[in-house]
Amino acid sequence: MNKQKLVLVGNGMAGLRCIESIIKNDPHAFEITIFGSEPHVNYNRILLSSVLQGKASFEDIAINERSWYTKHNILLYTGETVVKIDKETRKIKTDKEREVHYDKLIIATGSVPFILPVTGFDKQGVIAFRTIEDCQKLIETARMYKKAVVIGGGLLGLEAARGLLNLGMEVKVVHISGHIMERQLDSTASLLLQKELENQGMDFLLKKKTQEIIGNERVERVRFKDGTELEADLVVMAAGVRPNIQLAKESGIDTNRAIVVNDHLETSIPNIYAVGECAEHQGIVYGLVKPLYEQGEVLAKHICERKCHGYQGSVLSTQLKISGVELFSVGDFLGDETTKSITAYDEIDGMYKKVVFQGKRIIGAVLYGDTKVSSRLLDLIINRQEVSSEERGVLFHSAQMSEGEMAAMDNHELICNCNAVSKGAIIDVVQNKGLTTVEQVKQCTKASGSCGGCKPAVTELLAYIQSNLTDDTKIQKIMCSCTTLMEDEVVYQIQLQNLTSVQAVMDVLAWGNRTGCATCRPALSYYLRMIHPEYEIEQETLYINEQKNATVQSDDRYSVIPQLYGGMTNAKDLRKIANVADKYDIAQLAITSDQRIHLMGVKKEDLPGVWTDLDMPLSSKYGNTVHNVKTCIGEHVCSCDKQQSLLLAVNLEKKFEHLLTPYRIKMGISACMHNGAGSTTKDIGVMGMDRGWEIYVGGSSGRNVRAGQLLCVASTNEDAIETIIGFIQYYRETANYLERTWQWIERVGLIHVREVLFDKELSQQLSQRFEMA
Structure with a gap:
């Protein structure tokens, strides 16, 4: 099979993330060529401010070394600009007269700095802040000169100003608005930030419009439209960026503010795509790293013909990278006449929180001085989750963490928002691969490798993992002693190489023990069933036959369990059970916690007669399946209506009978908040409320009790059943064998599951695959 020729125009962060995802999705589909105008390998432009502030070197911000390109057979041309796209012949031409054919073309040309069109903008000492070369010029200038003027009080301008302060310069920030960072902050947070930065040594001139840059060959002064002037040896243009769309325009590709793309990042020309800061999706041009990465992931799946629902836009969040400042904003933090907000302002400690609500849902927030709940807020906004009064209180009070902040975090919570890396994912890779440094964590997970704002959190988490507090946080090791592969790697290879039997997996993946063991054989059988449902995998079982209607006891007798859906029965069936017990001399009958009657001590030769005389559906507690649903029956605690909860339990039990799962699943349905069925400590718990059913997941009532997390609220029985079907099917498809629901949720993240x-x-695809199963 001939590989398609894929050309990427632009060697920046968005384009390279897309290429990395393409390689992950289908490593053999494309012959890849990349052109970058800068004379460097791919580097993290966002961390240029860290280089300027002296926190990182140029080597630290490189993302992909040349060896990475070589390893993946990528042809890289640096310092070479694509100047023409010939749509008819599918060729691109560069400024070095090079012509390259493409089958698919990705434009990721990013943006260019906006240079104010004022007199003197081209004098020596007027520098933008966009590239490594710009950064080097600023550092060199700071060695010889002292007075710097930064034009632009936004995110980039403030980070540049902080860097110049670190280099020993006197820094004045000029801003056209009355508040700094007005696109990311409300006026209160802006004033708090301004006060802190003034304490660090910055001066601010607000509501100033630059008219002229004065000097002979080199800048000497900056004049404003109100007639005032500032002395300056250096002027940094940080007034914003513009999408770099000149190539697309000249090639006849539809543009507006940027290159217009659809949900699959396709432009108006077939087989030409755009991603990153040069792309405009549904009228929005994104400039932050997380949306650009999300676009790259979607485009990679589309190009590799993987199932993908398309790019749906992103919720924007901002975190400032200046020492001594904790700052976070997300969504619509200003609000309007249709919204309400809650604010908390501690002027003594310099902490400010504002959360904006539309109804019971959060649509935006600003945090200054204490950003511990930023991940939680982002989760609530993305998932449009309603927030109770109790939850609102938690958001405005920082948790008291007796064992430190990291110990208090759930494993599903995100450490790195840019790359969606959770606490659990970092613990997993650190323990499995023996990582000891933040740099190693970054290389394996990309955490701290984008905006860099989470680097302190990664450092703290690494110290926590290496302490003695993490004995119970180990997540995933190699599958067993027969192989060096982890379970995720085994599953990936089964899919990639279309392996269809246990022995084929062991042979192709070079199992050390070619017959396997008691750990890997059942695991492989389970994965093969999930990946190839049309194949019937032979499994050893303790059941008598395929109906799974008797289970072996330790005394070599058997137990039989009549199925009482929802824990309910009638006089006729009770008499039938009693008669069978008498007829076959079954002395032990037990009513268990799952509200079922167990006929225990049945002789093997009596089983056919027991089954025939009972003439009832049978249940089983054995194996990794969805177990019977526990319900709350009776009026002694609460007199609420139990009928809807019992009906829901019956429907769920019939839906999930004998369905294989990675680990046994326990469910409970409580008719009301009194929680008579212990729903909040089950794998799946459903609790009746005035607004419908609250669905909790990932609970456990074992030795170390775990409270389930609220997944969502379902307004009807049908909605609840549909959600639970989707949850269980996705768990079946993506969990490791014998991985419990709470472990799985910690690994993949509750946000992702939602x-x-x-x-x-x-959701529809999951339901269809569930029905097939």
């Missing part, structure tokens, strides 16, 4: 279940297309 994203899948709340996507209609993906």
Whole structure:
């Protein structure tokens, strides 16, 4: 099979993330060529401010070394600019007269700095802040000169100003608005930030419009439209950026503010795509790293013909990278006449929180001085989750963490928002691969490798993992002693190489023990069933036959369990059970916690007669399946109506009978908040409320009790059943064998699970695959 020729125009962060995802999705599909105008390998432009501030070197911000390109057979041309796209012949031409054919073309040309069109903008000492070369010029200038003027009080301008302060310069920030960072902050947070930066040594001139840059060959002064002037040896243009769309325009590709793309990042020309700061999706041009990465992931799946629901836009969040400042903003933090907000302002400690609500849902927030709840806020906004009064209180009070902040975080919570890396994912890779440094964590997970704002958190988490507090946080090791592969790697290879039997997996993946062991054989059988449901995998079982209607006891007798859906029965069935017990001399009958009657001590030769005389559906507690649903029956605690909860339990039990799962699943349904069924400590718990059913997941009532997390609220029985079907099917498809629901949720993240279940297309696909199973 001939590989398609893929050309990437632009060697920046968005384009390279897309290429990395393409290689991950289909490493053999494309012959890849990349052109970059800068004479460097791919580097993290966002961390230029860290280089300027002296926190990182140029080597530290490189993302992909040349060896990475070589390893993946990528042809890289640096310092070479694509100047023409010939749509008819599918060729690109560069400024070095090079012509390259493409089957698919990705434009990722990013943006260019906006240089104010004022007299003197081209004098020596007027520098933008966009590239490594710009950064080097600023550092060199600071060695010889002392007075710097930064034009622009936004995110980039403030980070540049902080860097110049670190280099020993006197820094004045000029801003056209009355508040700094007005696109990311409200007026209160802006004033707090300004006061802190003034204490660090910055001066601010607000509501100033630059008219002219004065000097002979080199800048000497800056004049404003109100007639005032400032002395300056250096002027940094940080007034914003503009999408770099000149190539697309000249090639006849539809543009507006940027290159217009659809949900699959396709432009108006077939087989030409755009991603990153040069792309405009539904009228929005994104400039922050997380949306650009999300676009790259979607485009990679589309190009590799993987199932993908398309790019749906992103919720924007901002974190400032200046020492001594904790600052976070997300979404619509200003609000309007249709919204309400809650604010908390501690002027003594310099802490400010504002959360904006539309109804019971959060749509935006600003945090200054204490950003511990930023991940939680982002989760609530993305998933449009309603927030109770109790939860609102938690958001405005920082948790008291007796064992430190990291010990108090749930494993599903995100450490790195840019790359969606959770605490659990970092613990997993650190323990499995023996990582000891932040740099190693970055290389394996990309955490701290984008905006860099989470680097302190990664450092703290690494110290926590290496302490004696993490004995119970180990997540995943190699599958067993027969192989050096982890379970995720085994599953990936089964899919990639289309392996269809246990022995084929062991042979192809070079199992050390070619017959396997008691750990890997059942695990491989389970994965093969999930990946190839059309194949019937032979499994050893303790059941008598395929109906799974008797289970071996330790005394070599058997137990038989009549199925009482929802824990309910009637006089006729009770008499039938009693008669069978008498007829076959079954002395032990037990009513268990799952509200079922167990006929225990049945002789093997009596089994056919017991089954025939009972003439009832049978249940089983054995194996990794969805177990019977525990319900709350009776009026002694609460007199609420139990009928809807019992009906829901019956429907769920019939839906999930004998369904294989990675680990046994326990469910509970409580009719009301009194929680008579212990729903909040089950794998799946459903609790009746005035607004419908609250669905909790990932609970456990074992030795170390775990409270389930609220997944969502379902307004009807049908909605609850649909959500639970999707949850269980996604767990079946993506969990490791014998991985419990709470371990799985910590590994993949509750946010991710919600994203899948709340996507209609993906949810329907899960339901279809569940029905097939």
